[in-house]
Amino acid sequence: MSARAATLRDAVGLGLAVGLYGVAFGAAADAAGLDVWQALALSALMFTGASQFALVGVLGAGGSGAAAVGSALLLGTRNTLYGVRLAPLLAPRGPLRRAAAAHWVIDETTAMAVAAPDRELGRLAFRATGATIYLGWNATTVLGALGASGLGGTAQAALDAVVPAAFLALLWPRLRRPHPEAALQRRVAAGGAVVALLLTPVVPPGVQVVAAVVAVALAGRPRPAGAAG
Amino acid sequence: MSGGALWTVVLVAAAGCYALKLAGLSVPAAWVEAPWVTRVVEFVPAALLAALVAVQAATAGPALVVDGRLAGLAVAALALALRAPFVVVLLMAGATGALAHVLAP
Numbered sequence: 001m002s003a004r005a006a007t008l009r010d011a012v013g014l015g016l017a018v019g020l021y022g023v024a025f026g027a028a029a030d031a032a033g034l035d036v037w038q039a040l041a042l043s044a045l046m047f048t049g050a051s052q053f054a055l056v057g058v059l060g061a062g063g064s065g066a067a068a069v070g071s072a073l074l075l076g077t078r079n080t081l082y083g084v085r086l087a088p089l090l091a092p093r094g095p096l097r098r099a100a101a102a103h104w105v106i107d108e109t110t111a112m113a114v115a116a117p118d119r120e121l122g123r124l125a126f127r128a129t130g131a132t133i134y135l136g137w138n139a140t141t142v143l144g145a146l147g148a149s150g151l152g153g154t155a156q157a158a159l160d161a162v163v164p165a166a167f168l169a170l171l172w173p174r175l176r177r178p179h180p181e182a183a184l185q186r187r188v189a190a191g192g193a194v195v196a197l198l199l200t201p202v203v204p205p206g207v208q209v210v211a212a213v214v215a216v217a218l219a220g221r222p223r224p225a226g227a228a229g
Numbered sequence: 230m231s232g233g234a235l236w237t238v239v240l241v242a243a244a245g246c247y248a249l250k251l252a253g254l255s256v257p258a259a260w261v262e263a264p265w266v267t268r269v270v271e272f273v274p275a276a277l278l279a280a281l282v283a284v285q286a287a288t289a290g291p292a293l294v295v296d297g298r299l300a301g302l303a304v305a306a307l308a309l310a311l312r313a314p315f316v317v318v319l320l321m322a323g324a325t326g327a328l329a330h331v332l333a334p
Binding site for chain 2: 017020021024033034035038041042045046047048050051053054055057058059060061062065068069071072073074075076077078079080081082083084085086087090092098099101102103105106153154155157158159160161162163164165166167168169170171172174175181184185186188189190191192193194195196197200201202205208209212213215216217220
């Protein structure tokens with residue numbers, strides 16, 4: 001198989017796998033009180049899964065719009081760093097091409113593009129992965145949102161249990177090898193969960209999620225040499 | 230939250246996330262590649278996702294609660310540890326939540 005064909009095969013495979021998360025996102029959006037159009041608008045316009053899950057997660061917990069937007073933006077900062085890595089590889093000519101390329105700067109397209117053996121294949125991987133994930137993610141978002149609406153009590157209880165499980169599945173690969181620093185990621189995750197639960201009774205819903213991230217970031221702030229801990 | 234307010238949240242957050250993506254392709258690398266910034270961004274997802282797992286599984290408004298969601302989460306963790314595919318993890322968590330609802334509504 002040629003390198004181009006292998007790149008396309010991997011991109012399509014990844015797009016199909018990510019599509020499953022789209023179903024979960026559509027269902028989570030419905031559980032949080034968003035209608036099908038709002039769920040689809042998030043997938044089409046925001047198009048960065050973790051931020052979308054965070055937004056509906058905070059809204060579903062009864063959080064304010066500001067806390068929901070804040071959580072989505074906190075997770076969206078990742079994509080800025082990805083863009084910095086992709087800029088020399090993609091080298092988009094002109095503001096229009098750059099604006100178009102930016103929309104597809106996400107975890108999966110970055111991983112595929114930087115893993116490609118050369119620059120031309122990297123660009124192909126970026127475009128192919130972006131296109132398949134964009135189509136699959138939006139289509140399955142609609143399926144999930146429609147499928148979840150109009151559920152009865154027991155099905156609703158099932159959906160309520162699916163949402164935290166989906167977040168855990170997103171988190172899990174960061175906590176296990178071969179992820180670098182899996183042990184430190186586990187400590188950060190435990191810290192985030194504990195801070196969020198401790199704050200839940202005393203702050204407005206949703207704020208504890210943002211506060212947990214800020215607390216963890218402060219705990220990891222740079223210290224003067226010799227005071228590292 | 231009203232439909233209009235929800236739409237505002239959806240569109241503002243989408244515009245902000247897009248601006249973050251565009252910024253990465255547009256600004257000089259040195260602006261955002263300070264070691265401390267890179268470090269924090271590496272760990273934000275773990276803290277945020279774990280906080281969301283905890284809040285989604287074990288709280289209702291300002292209260293900490295134990296119900297079928299927590300049982301579903303435990304089953305999901307077990308399935309993930311056994312390397313089950315994503316869809317299997319979600320189905321098992323959902324089935325657990327439904328079972329808990331039937332047994333202890």
